[in-house]
Amino acid sequence: MTRLPAQLWIGAVLSTVLLSAALLSFLWTPHDVTTLTISAKLRAPSTEYLLGTDHFGRDLLSMLMEGGRISIAVAVLAVGIGMVIGVPLGLMAAANRGGWLDEVIMRGNDLIFAFPSLVIAILITATFGPSATNAIIAIGIFNIPVFARVARGGALTIWTQEFIMAARVAGKGKARISAEHILPNIANLLIVQGTIQFSLGILAEAGLSYVGLGAQPPTASWGRMLADAQTMIYSHPRLAIAPGLAIVAMVLGLNLMGDGLRDLLDPRIRRARI
Amino acid sequence: MLRFVLTRALSLGLSLVVASLVIFAMIEVIPGDPASFMLGLNAQPETVAALRKELGLDGSLPARYLGWVGGMITGDFGLSYTYRVPVSELVMERLQVSLPLALFALCLSTLIAIPVGLVAAARRGNPADYAIMGATQLGIAVPNFWFAMLLVMVFAVQLRWFSAGGFPGWDAGVWPAMKALTLPAVALALPQASILARVMRSSLLDVLHQDYMRTARAKGLSVAQATRRHALRNALIPVLTIIGLQFSFLLAGAIIIENVFFLPGLGRLIFQAITQRDLVVVESVVMLLVFAVILVTFLVDVAYALVDPRLRRRR
Numbered sequence: 409m410t411r412l413p414a415q416l417w418i419g420a421v422l423s424t425v426l427l428s429a430a431l432l433s434f435l436w437t438p439h440d441v442t443t444l445t446i447s448a449k450l451r452a453p454s455t456e457y458l459l460g461t462d463h464f465g466r467d468l469l470s471m472l473m474e475g476g477r478i479s480i481a482v483a484v485l486a487v488g489i490g491m492v493i494g495v496p497l498g499l500m501a502a503a504n505r506g507g508w509l510d511e512v513i514m515r516g517n518d519l520i521f522a523f524p525s526l527v528i529a530i531l532i533t534a535t536f537g538p539s540a541t542n543a544i545i546a547i548g549i550f551n552i553p554v555f556a557r558v559a560r561g562g563a564l565t566i567w568t569q570e571f572i573m574a575a576r577v578a579g580k581g582k583a584r585i586s587a588e589h590i591l592p593n594i595a596n597l598l599i600v601q602g603t604i605q606f607s608l609g610i611l612a613e614a615g616l617s618y619v620g621l622g623a624q625p626p627t628a629s630w631g632r633m634l635a636d637a638q639t640m641i642y643s644h645p646r647l648a649i650a651p652g653l654a655i656v657a658m659v660l661g662l663n664l665m666g667d668g669l670r671d672l673l674d675p676r677i678r679r680a681r682i
Numbered sequence: 683m684l685r686f687v688l689t690r691a692l693s694l695g696l697s698l699v700v701a702s703l704v705i706f707a708m709i710e711v712i713p714g715d716p717a718s719f720m721l722g723l724n725a726q727p728e729t730v731a732a733l734r735k736e737l738g739l740d741g742s743l744p745a746r747y748l749g750w751v752g753g754m755i756t757g758d759f760g761l762s763y764t765y766r767v768p769v770s771e772l773v774m775e776r777l778q779v780s781l782p783l784a785l786f787a788l789c790l791s792t793l794i795a796i797p798v799g800l801v802a803a804a805r806r807g808n809p810a811d812y813a814i815m816g817a818t819q820l821g822i823a824v825p826n827f828w829f830a831m832l833l834v835m836v837f838a839v840q841l842r843w844f845s846a847g848g849f850p851g852w853d854a855g856v857w858p859a860m861k862a863l864t865l866p867a868v869a870l871a872l873p874q875a876s877i878l879a880r881v882m883r884s885s886l887l888d889v890l891h892q893d894y895m896r897t898a899r900a901k902g903l904s905v906a907q908a909t910r911r912h913a914l915r916n917a918l919i920p921v922l923t924i925i926g927l928q929f930s931f932l933l934a935g936a937i938i939i940e941n942v943f944f945l946p947g948l949g950r951l952i953f954q955a956i957t958q959r960d961l962v963v964v965e966s967v968v969m970l971l972v973f974a975v976i977l978v979t980f981l982v983d984v985a986y987a988l989v990d991p992r993l994r995r996r997r
Contacts (some may be wrong), residue, residue: 409696451949515693518693518697519696519697519700519701521695521974522972522975523701523975524856524931524933524934524971524972524975526934526935526937527934527937527952527968527971527972528940530937530952530953530956530968531705531708531709531964531968532708534956534964535708535709559870568970606979607823611825614825614827614828615825615827615938618825618827618938619937619938619941619953631737631825634827634828637831638831638942641831641834641835641839642839645835646707648828648831648832648835649832652824652828652831653823654834655823655825655828656823656825656828657825659822659823659825660819660820660823660943663819663823664819
């Protein structure tokens with residue numbers, strides 16, 4: 409067993425801590441964030457309120473835990489959309505390499521890549537109204553071509569191998585080979601890409617919520633908290649620092665984990681990594 | 683080469699057609715009646731009818747689509763409903779902020795990234811390399827709008843070196859205008875520079891192990907000479923592609939940063955138009971941004987093929 413790369417450890421610990429805190433918020437938070445205690449507004453950090461309170465007297469730490477829920481959920485579901493639609497498309501393209509289906513799928517991919525994602529996400533939320541669901545769809549759409557491309561690229565190299573030839577001789581069809589033999593062999597690639605898209609999704613959700621196009625109040629999300637804090641950066645910069653650090657820690661953790669996993673799972677790039 | 687440019691141009695045209703169809707559908711078809719959407723629930727029927735007439739909504743969908751596209755080709759982007767001025771005028775005015783901002787950020791990110799990537803590659807495996815790689819990991823993880831808020835806290839609120847937002851206009855002089863764009867440009871440039879520095883480092887590391895580098899050294903060139911004459915030029919090719927892609931990203935991606943700094947650029951125009959339900963502006967400005975991004979990508983592709991003949995053959 410090879411030693412796990414250090415960055416994988418650091419990344420896994422960072423993201424697990426934040427993920428657990430968000431999950432814990434379903435069961436318990438230090439304070440209730442649904443009731444407003446105006447008398448306790450804008451308290452400085454203390455033993456009772458570890459990170460202090462906001463302008464409605466809500467505990468910042470509890471809000472961070474609950475906010476993480478939405479941020480993480482949006483990013484994870486967007487990755488899910490990308491995988492569920494993108495991977496079969498990529499597998500289909502690879503199975504029909506050079507055919508018209510391959511051409512249509514890949515040109516369609518290029519087309520989505522050509523769009524400025526943020527502008528389209530804004531357009532989607534502008535048409536259908538701002539909500540976490542529409543943020544998921546907007547971010548998810550742009551994950552589709554990424555996974556399609558990764559799946560196709562990975563699948564193409566597997567298709568040339570001998571055990572695939574054996575499966576074909578055994579009379580298995582393209583779809584069955586793709587599902588039974590190709591998919592398990594490109595799972596590594598998909599997991600690594602999934603981690604990276606997860607981190608990009610956190611950033612995208614934060615951006616959309618920050619401009620008011622993601623989760624709507626009273627739902628807390630990290631980006632939403634930053635938007636609320638913006639007006640108070642003169643008097644209470646503390647409010648803007650905590651959610652920002654949460655985003656940075658989550659994204660950094662996921663990126664390190666993605667890089668570490670890639671190094672671990674793909675020996676070819678272990679030597680010349682970026 | 684001509685064949686390559688023609689196929690790329692064809693796919694450029696196709697992308698634009700699909701993009702315009704998608705935008706038209708999102709703005710004019712899916713919300714139902716654009717006129718009632720723009721005026722809200724309590725609008726008088728007469729007002730709605732008047733607006734329908736002004737927008738030409740009584741025509742068939744294909745006719746409206748062709749009218750919109752035809753207008754854009756001839757430079758007529760329609761009339762903004764809230765500002766009562768032609769959209770093209772608004773766009774020209776806002777571009778005076780967005781375009782210099784994107785260029786400023788691009789220059790900053792390039793000027794930072796290339797030397798930093800060079801140092802990291804040259805000191806590979808040393809503490810300097812680890813420090814740079816760590817810093818770029820952080821730079822990628824920081825949301826640029828949050829970084830912008832931190833910059834405001836430090837340089838505008840604490841040190842009072844810059845103003846926290848707003849734009850004096852180019853009439854106030856180049857210096858005050860550039861000063862107002864400095865913090866936003868830095869905020870935009872940081873994540874871009876981090877990505878670019880990593881690309882620079884890895885592409886240089888790739889090149890340094892090539893056979894022609896060994897030949898250059900065997901000819902008697904020093905490491906520095908060989909790097910300058912042979913490695914740098916080759917390593918810059920992927921870096922240039924990324925720079926091209928980043929420019930279009932910066933133009934569209936400045937939307938959020940413009941909001942942090944209250945800059946009257948294209949991004950703020952879109953947001954104001956969305957909140958005021960000024961669909962004419964949203965539709966045309968979004969199309970214009972998509973056009974800019976697709977066009978830059980096309981130009982990068984062509985430039986790349988000019989530099990590297992191997993790419994002219996289709997993937």
